[in-house]
Amino acid sequence: MERPVRIAVVGPVDDRLVGELRQLPLRPEVRACVGLAADSEAVLRFQPDLITIALAADAGEEIGALRLLRQLWPALGVLVVAAPDAELATTPLAARLRARLLVYPSPPGSLAAAIEQARQGSDRPTAEAFVDLARGVADEINNPLMFASGHLQLLRASFEAKAESARRDQITQVQAGMQRIQDAVDRLRLLAQAANGPRRAMACDLAAMLATALAAPPAGAASGVTVATGDGGHTIHGDHEQLAAALAAIVQLAAELATTGVTCGLFLDHLPGGQRLRLVASGAALHSWQLPHSFEPYYPSRALRGQSAGLGLFLAQTVVLGHRGQATVQRLADGTLQFDFVLPT
Numbered sequence: 001m002e003r004p005v006r007i008a009v010v011g012p013v014d015d016r017l018v019g020e021l022r023q024l025p026l027r028p029e030v031r032a033c034v035g036l037a038a039d040s041e042a043v044l045r046f047q048p049d050l051i052t053i054a055l056a057a058d059a060g061e062e063i064g065a066l067r068l069l070r071q072l073w074p075a076l077g078v079l080v081v082a083a084p085d086a087e088l089a090t091t092p093l094a095a096r097l098r099a100r101l102l103v104y105p106s107p108p109g110s111l112a113a114a115i116e117q118a119r120q121g122s123d124r125p126t127a128e129a130f131v132d133l134a135r136g137v138a139d140e141i142n143n144p145l146m147f148a149s150g151h152l153q154l155l156r157a158s159f160e161a162k163a164e165s166a167r168r169d170q171i172t173q174v175q176a177g178m179q180r181i182q183d184a185v186d187r188l189r190l191l192a193q194a195a196n197g198p199r200r201a202m203a204c205d206l207a208a209m210l211a212t213a214l215a216a217p218p219a220g221a222a223s224g225v226t227v228a229t230g231d232g233g234h235t236i237h238g239d240h241e242q243l244a245a246a247l248a249a250i251v252q253l254a255a256e257l258a259t260t261g262v263t264c265g266l267f268l269d270h271l272p273g274g275q276r277l278r279l280v281a282s283g284a285a286l287h288s289w290q291l292p293h294s295f296e297p298y299y300p301s302r303a304l305r306g307q308s309a310g311l312g313l314f315l316a317q318t319v320v321l322g323h324r325g326q327a328t329v330q331r332l333a334d335g336t337l338q339f340d341f342v343l344p345t
Helices: 015-022 040-046 060-072 084-096 110-120 127-157 162-194 206-215 240-259 299-303 312-322
Strands: 006-010 029-033 050-053 077-082 100-103 201-205 225-229 235-239 263-271 274-282 326-331 337-344
Touching: 006 015, 006 040, 015 029, 015 110, 029 040, 050 060, 050 110, 077 084, 077 110, 084 100, 100 110, 110 127, 110 312, 110 326, 127 162, 127 312, 162 240, 162 312, 201 206, 201 240, 206 225, 206 240, 206 263, 206 274, 225 240, 235 240, 235 337, 240 263, 240 274, 240 312, 240 337, 299 312, 312 326, 312 337
Parallel strands: 006 029, 006 050, 050 077, 077 100, 225 263
Antiparallel strands: 201 235, 263 274, 274 337, 326 337
């Protein structure tokens, strides 16, 4: 049985944050401490994987203790918590500590995303920054795209004579290419919407949705992927469109990994706090995979040359976080990559 993540909450942290940590779908083991110096023995016994800390202006002693702990445990993640009015003052301190900053209260999914990044030691921009970029790119492209598509449609309609069939076919090919651009814009819009949580909540059978994603064209794309589904129901309350897009993206990534010789497996099962879809992948193509960059947009395309699942992992993470779930990745002792997407029930 997997050990839950241990999180030490240090200092005058909002009680609501402690409650939210304990309610995360992966059910971490959370322990509150007055301070690292005052409760040093308790912290050493607890051996946390992550320290969530609120630092006062005169926190020199706490900072010294934190640096000492990082020497003892190099893999220790640190998440510095600050109120909105203290964000500017706390940002440089968090940077010096090589810690992730969480402004709390925070939007849905921000806490889970910050924990994932802190544990990986990632210094990438926040997910909100990528979502804002996706929304802006979609808005900027959409208007000229609609304008050009309308004119192409009118132009094609004017080529009715048989003598103009060649030109009509050329216009048809251009329209097909523009439809691919429109599909990309629609995907960016869906991603931006998913960051705000479900738009239309309904009962969603994850097992049935996974089967649909596996059967989707191109036919046989996921034939090299092992799939296993646990017993019992796998229904959650969520946005069907967003969840379907997330599952399709995960399946597409697994299918493309399989074409490179990577061994892939998808496993859907129950956890006490929700439903978990696990992607396990192992192979030589993944030896250079950098965990802190896993959920960056288009990182899979950079890490796996020739693959197209650029936005897939980021889209899946955004949907899961928007549903107040968790998306994590770790490298096992044998080099296997293990992605977990957990949705709360």
